[in-house]
Every structure is written in structure tokens, then in C-alpha cells.
Amino acid sequence: MKPAVEAPTRKRLSKEDRHRQLLDVAWAIVRSAGTDALTLGYVAECAGVTKPVVYDHFGTRTGLLGVLYGEYDSLQHARMDEALRTSGKSLPAVAKVIAAAYVNCVMEMGREMPGVSAALAGSPELDALKKKHEAAFLAKCQAALQPFAKQPLGPAAMRAMLGTAEAVSFAAAAGEIEPADAENEIQDTILRIARRT
Incomplete structure (x- = not known):
């Protein structure tokens, strides 16, 4: 089950707006499925972006958890x-x-x-x-x-x-x-x- 916060598919956002969107999606994943479900690939899928976009923002799952x-x-x-x-x-x-x-x-x-x-x-x-x-x-x-x-x-x-x-x-x-x-x-x-x- 995907979290409630999803972005329109492939919408071009500024780096800051994309970062905020990815964080919102990550929080929604944790809220709906727990931290075990939080992977960079799943964030990318839910946000409608490619995995490299998410990796570019956070590097690793550890990096994402640290930002949260x-x-x-x-x-x-x-x-x-x-x-x-x-x-x-x-x-x-x-x-x-x-x-x-x-x-x-x-x-x-x-x-x-x-x-x-x-x-x-x-x-x-x-x-x-x-x-x-x-x-x-x-x-x-x-x-x-x-x-x-x-x-x-x-x-x-x-x-x-x-x-x-x-x-x-x-x-x-x-x-x-x-x-x-x-x-x-x-x-x-x-x-x-x-x-x-």
C-alpha cells in the first residue's frame, strides 16, 4: 500500500522542491508502513521519480533517516x-x-x-x-x-x-x-x- 503523499508522475521540480517532496513521501511511508518499509527505491517509486534522483538527495537509507x-x-x-x-x-x-x-x-x-x-x-x-x-x-x-x-x-x-x-x-x-x-x-x-x- 503506497503512502497518501504522492507527486504527479515525472513533474519537474527545483532541487529544493524535489527534496521537500521526497521528505514528505518518506514521512508518509514511515507513517503508513513503518521504518522497515523505508527504502530509497520505495521512496522513488512513491514519488514518481527514478532511484538515482533519490540517491542524489540522500545517498543512502542512513542518510535519509538522518535527514528525517x-x-x-x-x-x-x-x-x-x-x-x-x-x-x-x-x-x-x-x-x-x-x-x-x-x-x-x-x-x-x-x-x-x-x-x-x-x-x-x-x-x-x-x-x-x-x-x-x-x-x-x-x-x-x-x-x-x-x-x-x-x-x-x-x-x-x-x-x-x-x-x-x-x-x-x-x-x-x-x-x-x-x-x-x-x-x-x-x-x-x-x-x-x-x-x-
């Missing part, structure tokens, strides 16, 4: 940056921004995000890419939270926050819990970590 995760990560950072700029300057306000940004981004990307995230752990190259993105996110969270924390927020504390955020957000995306409950749990975790003495 990077797109998710960029959206998450942009949302959090904007929310931090406009939020109150208190620990509860910052904790709420981080929790909401994480949950909202996962919910917007849908049920496909956990699959993409899991696929990243499937190869050393992708795992390193995921860790690089996570490190940037954790550094941003640490910088936002540290002024309100009762002690230095070390790597273990930040990893605990991220583990909670990922687990409950993915559960919300799977429909196991309500997004508001996921957001509250992440916020509570952040507050407990930052208030420890």
Missing part, C-alpha cells in the same frame, strides 16, 4: 527557542516550556517519530548522529534550567530528563496516554531534578 531526524530536531529546537523567549523567567515556566516543546513536537511528527528514533540506534553512524542532536538539546535545556537549579545539573540529571521526555512523549504519540499527562510528567521530572539539594 534532523528535521524533527530542528523543529523541536525552533519551538523551544521561541517559547523560551516568551515564557516567564522561573523554574516552573521554563520546565513547562521544555515539556510542552518536547511533547508537541513528537505529537506533530506523529506515530512515525518513535520508529525513526529507534532506527537511528540501528547503526553506529545513525546512533552517533542521534547522540549529537541529543547533546545539543540537553545543552540547551541545561542552560535554560541551571539558573534556577539548587545544584549543578550534570549529564546524569539531564539524561534522566531526556529519558522521561522521550518515553512519555512516545507513549502519547502511540495513544497510550494523553499528551497533557505526558507534558505534566516531564515538567514534574524537570522540577524534581532541578530542586534537588
Whole structure:
């Protein structure tokens, strides 16, 4: 079963428009059939282009998965940056921004995000890419939270926050819990970590 997003056959697009179209098709494949179905050949078939076009944009399946995760990560950072700029300057306000940004981004990307995230752990190259993105996110969270924390927020504390955020957000995306409950749990975790003495 082909995903819902398909392009008109052989339509000439600019390189940027073609790239966007291929990413939209890739997200649709992951959404409808899971990451196991995501191959460059299948993306080409669904997009109505030849395989070399897709290979030119992503090189490998690993490259495509990396771009998909990077797109998710960029959206998450942009949302959090904007929310931090406009939020109150208190620990509860910052904790709420981080929790909401994480949950909202996962919910917007849908049920496909956990699959993409899991696929990243499937190869050393992708795992390193995921860790690089996570490190940037954790550094941003640490910088936002540290002024309100009762002690230095070390790597273990930040990893605990991220583990909670990922687990409950993915559960919300799977429909196991309500997004508001996921957001509250992440916020509570952040507050407990930052208030420890």
C-alpha cells in the first residue's frame, strides 16, 4: 500500500522542491508502513521519480533517516527557542516550556517519530548522529534550567530528563496516554531534578 503523499508522475521540480517532496513521501511511508518499509527505491517509486534522483538527495537509507531526524530536531529546537523567549523567567515556566516543546513536537511528527528514533540506534553512524542532536538539546535545556537549579545539573540529571521526555512523549504519540499527562510528567521530572539539594 503506497503512502497518501504522492507527486504527479515525472513533474519537474527545483532541487529544493524535489527534496521537500521526497521528505514528505518518506514521512508518509514511515507513517503508513513503518521504518522497515523505508527504502530509497520505495521512496522513488512513491514519488514518481527514478532511484538515482533519490540517491542524489540522500545517498543512502542512513542518510535519509538522518535527514528525517534532523528535521524533527530542528523543529523541536525552533519551538523551544521561541517559547523560551516568551515564557516567564522561573523554574516552573521554563520546565513547562521544555515539556510542552518536547511533547508537541513528537505529537506533530506523529506515530512515525518513535520508529525513526529507534532506527537511528540501528547503526553506529545513525546512533552517533542521534547522540549529537541529543547533546545539543540537553545543552540547551541545561542552560535554560541551571539558573534556577539548587545544584549543578550534570549529564546524569539531564539524561534522566531526556529519558522521561522521550518515553512519555512516545507513549502519547502511540495513544497510550494523553499528551497533557505526558507534558505534566516531564515538567514534574524537570522540577524534581532541578530542586534537588
